[in-house]
Amino acid sequence: MVARPVIAIDVMGGDEGAPVTIAAADVARRRYPELSFLMFGDRATIDAALADFPQLKACSTVEHTDVEVKGTDKPSQVLRSARRSSIGLAVAAVKAGDADAAVSAGNTGALMALAKLGLKTMPGIDRPALAALLPTMKTDSVMLDLGANSECDDENLIQFAVMGAAFARIVLGLDHPKVGILNIGEEELKGTDDHKEAADALRLAGPSLGMQYEGFVEGDKIGRGDVDVIVSDGFSGNVALKTMEGTAKLIVELLRRAFRSSLFSIIGFIMSRRVLRQLRSHLDPNAHNGAVFLGLNGVVVKSHGSANVDGFANAIGVARDLVVDDIGNRIATDLARFEQHRALPEAAQ
Amino acid sequence: MVARPVIAIDVMGGDEGAPVTIAAADVARRRYPELSFLMFGDRATIDAALADFPQLKACSTVEHTDVEVKGTDKPSQVLRSARRSSIGLAVAAVKAGDADAAVSAGNTGALMALAKLGLKTMPGIDRPALAALLPTMKTDSVMLDLGANSECDDENLIQFAVMGAAFARIVLGLDHPKVGILNIGEEELKGTDDHKEAADALRLAGPSLGMQYEGFVEGDKIGRGDVDVIVSDGFSGNVALKTMEGTAKLIVELLRRAFRSSLFSIIGFIMSRRVLRQLRSHLDPNAHNGAVFLGLNGVVVKSHGSANVDGFANAIGVARDLVVDDIGNRIATDLARFEQHRALPEAAQ
Numbered sequence: 001m002v003a004r005p006v007i008a009i010d011v012m013g014g015d016e017g018a019p020v021t022i023a024a025a026d027v028a029r030r031r032y033p034e035l036s037f038l039m040f041g042d043r044a045t046i047d048a049a050l051a052d053f054p055q056l057k058a059c060s061t062v063e064h065t066d067v068e069v070k071g072t073d074k075p076s077q078v079l080r081s082a083r084r085s086s087i088g089l090a091v092a093a094v095k096a097g098d099a100d101a102a103v104s105a106g107n108t109g110a111l112m113a114l115a116k117l118g119l120k121t122m123p124g125i126d127r128p129a130l131a132a133l134l135p136t137m138k139t140d141s142v143m144l145d146l147g148a149n150s151e152c153d154d155e156n157l158i159q160f161a162v163m164g165a166a167f168a169r170i171v172l173g174l175d176h177p178k179v180g181i182l183n184i185g186e187e188e189l190k191g192t193d194d195h196k197e198a199a200d201a202l203r204l205a206g207p208s209l210g211m212q213y214e215g216f217v218e219g220d221k222i223g224r225g226d227v228d229v230i231v232s233d234g235f236s237g238n239v240a241l242k243t244m245e246g247t248a249k250l251i252v253e254l255l256r257r258a259f260r261s262s263l264f265s266i267i268g269f270i271m272s273r274r275v276l277r278q279l280r281s282h283l284d285p286n287a288h289n290g291a292v293f294l295g296l297n298g299v300v301v302k303s304h305g306s307a308n309v310d311g312f313a314n315a316i317g318v319a320r321d322l323v324v325d326d327i328g329n330r331i332a333t334d335l336a337r338f339e340q341h342r343a344l345p346e347a348a349q
Numbered sequence: 350m351v352a353r354p355v356i357a358i359d360v361m362g363g364d365e366g367a368p369v370t371i372a373a374a375d376v377a378r379r380r381y382p383e384l385s386f387l388m389f390g391d392r393a394t395i396d397a398a399l400a401d402f403p404q405l406k407a408c409s410t411v412e413h414t415d416v417e418v419k420g421t422d423k424p425s426q427v428l429r430s431a432r433r434s435s436i437g438l439a440v441a442a443v444k445a446g447d448a449d450a451a452v453s454a455g456n457t458g459a460l461m462a463l464a465k466l467g468l469k470t471m472p473g474i475d476r477p478a479l480a481a482l483l484p485t486m487k488t489d490s491v492m493l494d495l496g497a498n499s500e501c502d503d504e505n506l507i508q509f510a511v512m513g514a515a516f517a518r519i520v521l522g523l524d525h526p527k528v529g530i531l532n533i534g535e536e537e538l539k540g541t542d543d544h545k546e547a548a549d550a551l552r553l554a555g556p557s558l559g560m561q562y563e564g565f566v567e568g569d570k571i572g573r574g575d576v577d578v579i580v581s582d583g584f585s586g587n588v589a590l591k592t593m594e595g596t597a598k599l600i601v602e603l604l605r606r607a608f609r610s611s612l613f614s615i616i617g618f619i620m621s622r623r624v625l626r627q628l629r630s631h632l633d634p635n636a637h638n639g640a641v642f643l644g645l646n647g648v649v650v651k652s653h654g655s656a657n658v659d660g661f662a663n664a665i666g667v668a669r670d671l672v673v674d675d676i677g678n679r680i681a682t683d684l685a686r687f688e689q690h691r692a693l694p695e696a697a698q
Contacts, residue, residue: 192500
């Protein structure tokens, strides 16, 4: 339990950089007055931006770097220099214990690589996973892995389920989150052997892990919100997440075209603007901002590159919640319970 | 080239059965007067439905069976009895050469299993794939595999590309379809080794196969329609397809809720009804109906279970096009070209 979390901010990351990240830090500071900040980036830029926020300035320490990783840089090419970038230094601050969490809207691949290399995976976790909240017809759902791993076996899927449930307990405030595994059918014999074995293990161990295992979930059920945590290999999780984005864009584009097709529909459009705004806000990535890299020795939150002030502030809020509720400890406890459960003879379960 | 294709119809399949499938066959007969039909199902039901369509009756032969496979039956449980069902007999008619193609709106799993077992895969194809048309911002795109195979290697992906391009040439009328592989990033080093190897092979061989290989495609680009054929392993293809469906439902539900939230928005809704109808028709599965099971010794088309008369007629139209344009021969020719190309030393390519 950390009473006064220190958040390391990659000030330069994201499409807008300092104007967004600094203003967002001030929003987060007002929401959570217990926070203080380590700001990494170009000192002149940061000082200029902080001048508008004297109270934020008072609880911030600035560390200068002029190394930047662009959103379009390939992680493989920039990894060496990236350690001295604002992303790399934010992660290093968590490693050194100077900060409790790092938040960046920068290059996802670079952040993942630096975080994995710098913070290492937790004991009991073979591979970290990228998790995020998705909008549904009910409340939000957690989905993971969203692309940190292309190939996953049954043990990875089980660990993702444990981490996802711990994340859902904190960010969705649920006691016994419902957990499902993404698959191409709901029958028990669908999918790969890894899917079946992970499903069997979770069915047996779920109750002792404070989760309710609900079986396989198909892609068309993600948006229904029937389960709170959707566990997936990183490949199909990434495909599903991006397909949701693409489909939402397709539909909005089709609506836009259709609304422009006649005077009558233009009037309808004007009358419906509030409705379309509501729709956009429900699907707004900023409202769901803050993908989390779970399974590391430290909290690392990835904001959308295009996040606005509210969006980046939400990402800082997610980092703060994970620190205050000690996600690492929760995952470690559940993993230990799972191993204990597995060691029992099946008859005793 | 088949001048007068015979289409085997599983009359009993689908949510509505005979009233839809028979009326749809009559729509198809009017569109393509060269067609004749083999109708499989309960004779009394079929005769009653055919009474309304004397011209269809004149070009149809009815074969009785009272074995039915329900949409919810698990293929593993019904395979033995399913051979005598209306699905099984329709596939058997293709195998025996009595029909040129089979069309069913019945249980997908049962149809796939019966077709694979009865018709066997074509020479040069290791695994058949399920392909379908998806709506995009431009014209429709072909996507495959949509769930026939949970795990696929590079050879499977290459064969899917060849089959998908042949399908796109016929149903989209394109000379050199643009082909992409579904992946979690566009960089060449993304995805599994199988993705990279399939990509390398298609990059080299694409032009000689009458396709334009465009590289990796991410999930959010599916709806843009930038490529004509999206090649995927069956697991993530199925996830993507179903996620598109689920996201479209989610958005329509959110729109419905938002439009009901005030009198003003109800009026807006009434003014926008035409627009929403247009949107629904662009996304209507019936307009894109007719998933095809490619790579078998015979044409098998799967209609949506909930297809209406137009939808099922479209599925029959797809079957007719594939027979008339001899999809099997086109795939065989392209595969032979690909093997020839591969046999050349790399310097000569």
